[in-house]
Amino acid sequence: MTIAMNELQWVDFLKKHVNPGRNVVVGIGDDCAQVKVGKEKLLLKSDLFIEDVHFKRRDISLFSIANRAVGRVLSDFAACGGVPLFLGVSIGIGSLSSSNLKQLLKGVVTCSKKYKFAFIGGDTAKSKKVFLDVWGVGRSDKCVLRSTAKVGDHIFITGLLGKRPFNASFVPRIKEAQFLVKNFKVNAMIDISDGFIIDLYRILQASKKGALLEGNLPVTNGKSDLYRGEDYELIFTIDKSSKNIDVLRKRFHFVGRIKPNSFGYKNRRGDVKINGYTHL
Amino acid sequence: MTIAMNELQWVDFLKKHVNPGRNVVVGIGDDCAQVKVGKEKLLLKSDLFIEDVHFKRRDISLFSIANRAVGRVLSDFAACGGVPLFLGVSIGIGSLSSSNLKQLLKGVVTCSKKYKFAFIGGDTAKSKKVFLDVWGVGRSDKCVLRSTAKVGDHIFITGLLGKRPFNASFVPRIKEAQFLVKNFKVNAMIDISDGFIIDLYRILQASKKGALLEGNLPVTNGKSDLYRGEDYELIFTIDKSSKNIDVLRKRFHFVGRIKPNSFGYKNRRGDVKINGYTHL
Numbered sequence: 001m002t003i004a005m006n007e008l009q010w011v012d013f014l015k016k017h018v019n020p021g022r023n024v025v026v027g028i029g030d031d032c033a034q035v036k037v038g039k040e041k042l043l044l045k046s047d048l049f050i051e052d053v054h055f056k057r058r059d060i061s062l063f064s065i066a067n068r069a070v071g072r073v074l075s076d077f078a079a080c081g082g083v084p085l086f087l088g089v090s091i092g093i094g095s096l097s098s099s100n101l102k103q104l105l106k107g108v109v110t111c112s113k114k115y116k117f118a119f120i121g122g123d124t125a126k127s128k129k130v131f132l133d134v135w136g137v138g139r140s141d142k143c144v145l146r147s148t149a150k151v152g153d154h155i156f157i158t159g160l161l162g163k164r165p166f167n168a169s170f171v172p173r174i175k176e177a178q179f180l181v182k183n184f185k186v187n188a189m190i191d192i193s194d195g196f197i198i199d200l201y202r203i204l205q206a207s208k209k210g211a212l213l214e215g216n217l218p219v220t221n222g223k224s225d226l227y228r229g230e231d232y233e234l235i236f237t238i239d240k241s242s243k244n245i246d247v248l249r250k251r252f253h254f255v256g257r258i259k260p261n262s263f264g265y266k267n268r269r270g271d272v273k274i275n276g277y278t279h280l
Numbered sequence: 281m282t283i284a285m286n287e288l289q290w291v292d293f294l295k296k297h298v299n300p301g302r303n304v305v306v307g308i309g310d311d312c313a314q315v316k317v318g319k320e321k322l323l324l325k326s327d328l329f330i331e332d333v334h335f336k337r338r339d340i341s342l343f344s345i346a347n348r349a350v351g352r353v354l355s356d357f358a359a360c361g362g363v364p365l366f367l368g369v370s371i372g373i374g375s376l377s378s379s380n381l382k383q384l385l386k387g388v389v390t391c392s393k394k395y396k397f398a399f400i401g402g403d404t405a406k407s408k409k410v411f412l413d414v415w416g417v418g419r420s421d422k423c424v425l426r427s428t429a430k431v432g433d434h435i436f437i438t439g440l441l442g443k444r445p446f447n448a449s450f451v452p453r454i455k456e457a458q459f460l461v462k463n464f465k466v467n468a469m470i471d472i473s474d475g476f477i478i479d480l481y482r483i484l485q486a487s488k489k490g491a492l493l494e495g496n497l498p499v500t501n502g503k504s505d506l507y508r509g510e511d512y513e514l515i516f517t518i519d520k521s522s523k524n525i526d527v528l529r530k531r532f533h534f535v536g537r538i539k540p541n542s543f544g545y546k547n548r549r550g551d552v553k554i555n556g557y558t559h560l
Contacts, residue, residue, distance in 0.1 A: 013382065014401055023365070024398045033400035035366055037419070040318045046370045046415055048405040085303070086315055090326045090370075090413040102293065118304045120313035121294055123413070125328040133370040133403070133413040135326055139317070 026145065030206075031079040031190060034143045041143065043082045046135035047072045051094055057130065059166065062100055066107025067169040069132040072193065074115055074172035075232045079191040081181040082140030083174060084117035089134050092127030104132075115174065142181050144236075147206035149188035153237035153258040155211060156248055160218045161196055161233065162225030173234045176252075184248065185239035192231040200235050201265060201274050210263035211256055213272065218253040306425060310486075311359040311470060314423045321423065323362045326415035327352045331374055337410070339446065342380055346387025347449040349412040352473065354395055354452035355512045359471040361461040362420030363454060364397035369414050372407030384412075395454065422461050424516075427486035429468035433517035433538040435491065436528055440498050441476055441513065442505030453514045456532075464528065465519035472511040480515050481545060481554050490543035491536055493552065498533040 025041070026034040032043040049069035051057060060068070070087065077084050089108055093101060101124070112119040117136070158176045173191070180186050188207055192199045196217075204211055219225035237258055238245060248254070256267075265272045305314040305321070312323040329349035331337060340348070350367065357364050369388055373381060381404070392399040397416070438456045453471070460466050468487055472479045476497075484491055499505035517538055518525060528534070536547075545552045 014385070024400060033366070033368070035398070035400065035417075037317065037322065037365065037417070038320045040320055042317065042417075044366055044368060044400055044417065046368050046402050046413070048370050048372065048403045048413075050372065050405055050407055052408075053406045085317065086313070086324055088313070088324060088326050088415065090328050090415070092328065092330065092411065105294070118315070120304060120315065120324055122326050123328045125330055126333045127330055127411065128332075128408045131372065131407065131411075133326070133328075133415070135368065135370070135413070135415040137315075137317070137322075137324065137417065 025143065030146050031076040032082070032138065034080065034140070041140060043077055043080050043138035043140050043143070045073050045076045045138065046133055047076065048131060048133050050131040051129040062103040063107040064169055065132070066104050067111060069134045070108055070111040071170050071172045071232065073134045073136055074174060075191040075193070077138035077140070078172050078174045078177040079144070079189050079234055080138070080140050081142055081144040081177055081186065081189065082138040083178065084115060084136060084138045086118045086120050087112070087134060087136035088120050088122035089132055090123045092129065092131040093124060094127050094130035096130055115172070144181060144186050144189040145206070146188055146190050146203050149203050149207035149209050149237045149258045150239060151209065151258055151260050152240035153187050154240065154245055154248070154254060155200070155235065155237050155256045155258060156252045156254055157192070157196065157218060157233050157235055158252055159233045160220050160253070161192070161231055162220035162228055164231055166230055170232050172232060177234060180236060184244075185242045187237045187239050189234055189236040192229070192233050192235060194229045195227045196231070196235065197226050197272060197274055203235065203237065204265055207258070208261050210259040210261050211265055212259050212263070213256040213267040215254070217255055305423065310426050311356040312362070312418065314360065314420070321420060323357055323360050323418035323420050323423070325353050325356045325418065326413055327356065329412045329414070331410040342383040343387040344449055345412070346384050347391060349414045350388055350391040351450050351452045351512065353414045353416055354454060355471040355473070357418035357420070358452050358454045358457040359424070359469050359514055360418070360420050361422055361424040361457055361466065361469065362418040363458065364395060364416060364418045366398045366400050367392065367414060367416035368400050368402035369412055370403045372409065372411040373404060374407050374410035376410055395452070424461060424466050424469040425486070426468055426470050426483050429483050429487035429489050429517045429538045430519060431489065431538055431540050432520035433467050434520065434525055434528070434534060435480070435515065435517050435536045435538060436532040436534055437472070437476065437498060437513050437515055438532055439513045440500050440533070441472070441511055442500035442508055444511055446510055450512050452512060457514060460516060464524075465522045467517045467519050469514055469516040472509070472513050472515060474509045475507045476511070476515065477506050477552060477554055483515065483517065484545055488541050490539040490541050491545055492539055492543065493536040493547040495534070497535055
């Protein structure tokens with residue numbers, strides 16, 4: 001909780017000092033920044049993936065490092081209802097051999113084909129530890145925010161929690177997000193990078209709302225999955241007036257409803273405990 | 281020279297494997313990638329600035345770290361004849377205190393006001409060493425490449441070499457580049473990040489041309505300035521048919537002419553020796 005507040009204070013500092021200008025629709029504090037260039041609505045995002053902070057080399061293959069570093073950014077585009085257009089990767093080489101580096105880049109190239117974005121290169125430099133900064137441009141005709149959940153919204157998750165081992169590749173939920181924004185009134189969306197409980201809390205904080213978690217939450221290994229990061233499923237809230245919510249209940253996992261701010265953040269037994277991995 | 285070849289081999293590897301797609305006008309190997317989104321022509325660029333690789337903390341203030349890391353990217357936009365629109369900064373925190381970090385970010389905010397781009401935030405994470413990855417989007421109606429120098433072009437530099445101490449801020453040559461692309465036929469351009477001799481060589485290699493350096497080259501401290509990186513002046517080549525080349529000779533520094541590839545890379549005394557700082 002203390003750690004989470006540090007990240008929120010951090011975002012507050014940036015919000016206060018950064019004057020992003022009139023072509024920035026959403027600046028600091030959502031999954032992506034949303035900007036306008038002429039008539040085009042674009043998403044901008046970067047995400048760091050650092051040896052001994054986000055991963056240990058012995059736990060994960062070079063291909064999975066690439067896939068995961070890229071996937072995290074694609075997942076953020078998905079969380080805004082968008083698709084990727086162009087991605088670059090800045091690499092701190094650390095202990096990587098030339099052949100390691102080639103494998104890593106081939107991983108990025110494989111992703112670019114699978115998820116249909118253009119890989120436009122990027123910078124490489126010597127460094128103490130291996131790190132990747134994946135950055136890029138996406139497109140979203142109808143940008144979904146964290147801050148626009150409404151009282152009465154049905155809350156869903158795109159898949160089971162705790163199902164994706166860290167050392168495996170994961171599939172960012174781009175297709176699912178496209179299906180949702182094209183067919184339903186999605187009021188708010190976020191991807192689960194730090195844990196279901198903390199990431200839903202971010203929607204509630206940004207939207208100034210409460211929530212009631214209902215029924216059995218879709219966990220694989222037990223309650224710890226609710227607090228486990230790196231799942232990269234999407235949490236989304238659907239307007240209560242939406243038609244065909246039953247379709248969503250069959251395809252995805254219903255987990256609860258948005259309540260007024262004064263209600264708090266609860267499950268049937270009382271207040272939800274908040275924690276989860278945060279970066280600062 | 282060996283080192284430089286490694287960087288060129290690296291670019292070759294990327295060129296071979298990266299399949300950037302039809303909206304990418306220029307991918308790997310120029311100062312920026314050039315892409316199209318709808319009718320908009322955009323520039324994309326990232327640049328790493330790493331403690332104990334590109335700078336030592338004792339040599340440079342936090343403000344100058346921000347200014348230099350951002351300035352390097354702005355200089356690349358300028359080298360393509362562009363202006364910056366949106367910049368993000370990913371920061372590895374290393375040993376920075378919270379107050380250090382705020383100073384660093386205030387430096388970026390100051391740049392955003394001075395050079396009229398929107399600072400849209402970015403990621404921060406723990407790391408062993410401090411590093412910044414500055415990435416962003418620029419715009420250029422008339423993108424200038426490294427690879428389109430023509431025989432007979434007059435070669436210029438925007439300013440004196442060796443004049444800008446590393447620990448001081450520098451002004452990326454955005455205004456000068458705008459003046460040039462609006463008023464002259466600029467066939468090729470690059471910014472001096474690794475040294476005049478090596479960076480002009482990059483134009484020659486990309487354009488498959490030679491060059492003759494003429495007269496007294498505009499150095500401050502002597503011949504070593506020709507091989508010194510971090511100057512961030514622009515080298516540009518102007519079509520011999522351009523009118524008012526005299527205007528350019530007064531405002532900038534004429535250094536020589538583009539020759540056929542078979543001519544080689546020469547000054548009046550013979551072959552030019554190539555070296556300079558490279559990143560791999």
